[in-house]
Amino acid sequence: MKYRLGVDIGGTSVKIAALDSDFKLTEKLRFPTGENATSEEIMNNLIEHCREFIEKYEIEAIGVGSAGGIDPKKGLVVTAGNLPFRNEPVVQKLHDAFGIPVFIDNDGNCALIGERAAGECKGCVDTLIITLGTGVGGAVIMDNRIMRGRNNRAGELGHFTIDRNGPECECGLHGCLERYVSATALIEAVEKAVEENPDSILAKLALNGIDGKTAFDAKEQGCEIASKILDEYGHALAIGVDSLTHIFQPETIVIAGGIANQGQALIDLIAPHRVTSRSRVVTTSLHGDGGIIGAALLGTEYSV
Ligand SMILES: [Zn+2]
Structure with missing residues (x-):
């Protein structure tokens, strides 16, 4: 073979x-x-x-x-x-x-x-991926072709402003999507909340170290602080997903990267904040x- x-x-x-x-x-x-x-x-x-x-x-x-x-x-x-x-x-x-x-x-x-050959957007003509890791990356396929831009750097889907009064991003803009939905951003939000709420379930779980999963675990155990953080997180991600939907009109948006391991729990965070249903949003099933x-x-x- x-x-x-x-x-x-x-x-x-x-x-x-x-x-x-x-x-x-x-x-x-x-x-x-x-x-x-x-x-x-x-x-x-x-x-x-x-x-x-x-x-x-x-x-x-x-x-x-x-x-x-x-x-x-x-x-x-x-x-x-x-x-x-x-x-x-x-x-x-x-x-x-x-x-x-x-x-x-x-x-x-x-x-x-990989996703379009064997994963969640198999066979899609217009599709895109957002990766939620240390940073936020992405790629776009429109009309069966990868969008590359003049220098092959198109598809930086983490770097458009969702709050111009937001924190400065390494790309030079302020309030980029990446600053709200990367694993780094989620971990920072958890760290801040743990400091302010030392008796919370979230703070208890954080004793074993904080990663992109901590807030999801605490929410599952009924932690309201974690629920609030994740609702904010989901809202920012929904703004990103809806903006990308308006711009590209893809059939499917695949979410990958470490945070995508949360699967349906992540999709459930986004759903209540979405303003358009024109694109299907799914987490990757290819496990990294x-x-x-x-x-x-x-x-x-x-x-x-
Ligand atoms: Zn940026």
Whole structure:
């Protein structure tokens, strides 16, 4: 059986898996990107780990999804946030190592490609994805094509203003959607509430550490403070989702990223605040694998 190799390069780890023709992933390999690793060290590690798959499976192509600014035509990671890559010729280096076709795109586009091939927006002509993680990312497919913009940076769905009097965002705007609906924003809201309400259920749960799940767990145990935080969170996300609906009129909006693990509980937060029902809003069912599936499908009819 022939496979395609998917690679997902993130700031903290690199994931690799092979994808079969039924969109099923083989075992996954994950290795730390390395906090102080040079681009050469990361690339050498990547090649070494890809080799393990290439020796074991019949791999016909490699697709790489990476954080940051990507030039898919030139096969470069131009810049990548906390990664040391600067105009790194990832495609050329992998091609030189293995002599098979290699493709690259940004992680948001890969996530949407994976979702449209095997996930919740399967077969959609017009669709978009919002990823709720440390930041808020996204990608848009309109009329069966990925919207790239002049510099391949279109689809930054976390960066439009929902409150111009809101906090400054790293992008230069104020009150960006990201400042209200990222996991970071939710965690900050929980931290503040815990300080102000030390006797709450939320504060009790926070003793074990705070993450994107803490508020949801506290709400389930009847915590009113957590309910209020999540209602605010859902309201902001509904503003984002409805604004994107008005702009793009997608059939389906897929929510992915860490917060999407809450599934229906997250959808239930958004629903009461929505003002349009023209787009269907769902959480991903690919359990964090959308990006790697999409990467593996680069260079096929699924990546447009
Ligand atoms: Zn912003």
